[in-house]
Structure formats: structure tokens, C-alpha cells
Amino acid sequence: MNAEVADRRILNYPLFEGDFGEPNDRIIANKMVIAAKNHQCFNCFGAIVKNERHRHHVGMYGGKSPFHYRYCSECCKAMAEFDEEKLAQRYSNGRKALEKSKGGAA
Numbered sequence: 001m002n003a004e005v006a007d008r009r010i011l012n013y014p015l016f017e018g019d020f021g022e023p024n025d026r027i028i029a030n031k032m033v034i035a036a037k038n039h040q041c042f043n044c045f046g047a048i049v050k051n052e053r054h055r056h057h058v059g060m061y062g063g064k065s066p067f068h069y070r071y072c073s074e075c076c077k078a079m080a081e082f083d084e085e086k087l088a089q090r091y092s093n094g095r096k097a098l099e100k101s102k103g104g105a106a
């Protein structure tokens with residue numbers, strides 16, 4: 001898969017299956033970007049480090065201010081492969097790690 005095809009697949013990967021439906025909901029931006037600073041992945045809760053290429057999606061969803069969603073390069077790779085299982089696995093692993101680090105009940 002060349003980079004251009006991979007990017008298109010990543011950007012077309014549906015983020016909110018089903019619950020995109022408020023009349024004022026809209027996508028403001030959806031593109032591959034280079035991180036200018038560290039961020040957190042919205043799927044796996046892992047770090048997106050400075051200079052990492054990742055998906056940045058900005059949308060208005062039922063609120064007054066736009067919400068930013070960022071996805072790390074590993075999650076992007078899974079999106080390019082349309083690997084739903086891998087994304088779900090990364091999400092649940094990230095979720096567990098997060099709960100552990102907070103000291104909350106897992």
C-alpha cells in the first residue's frame with residue numbers, strides 16, 4: 001500500500017459509526033498532520049510525540065465548540081488496514097493502562 005492510498009484509507013476510516021446525526025454536527029478538519037507538540041491518542045490513549053505523523057480530526061458534535069480528535073501512528077496503521085479488531089484491542093489495552101495508572105477499579 002503506498003502512502004497516498006494509506007492516507008486516504010486512514011482519513012476515510014469512520015470514527016463514530018452511527019452516532020453522527022445532530023443537525024448541526026459537522027466536520028471542520030480531517031487530515032494527516034505532523035505533531036507540533038505531544039498529544040494523546042483518542043483511541044489507545046497512548047502518546048503522540050512531537051513530529052509524529054498522525055490523523056487530526058476536528059468536528060462539531062452536539063456542542064458549541066469544536067472537538068479535536070487525534071490518532072497515533074499505530075492506530076492510523078490499523079485504520080489503513082481497516083483492522084477493526086486491532087483498533088478495539090488497542091482501545092481496551094489503553095483503557096486498562098489508564099485505569100491502572102489512575103489507581104481506579106479496572
Ligand SMILES: [Zn+2]
Nearest residue numbers: 041044072075
Ligand atoms: Zn493510538
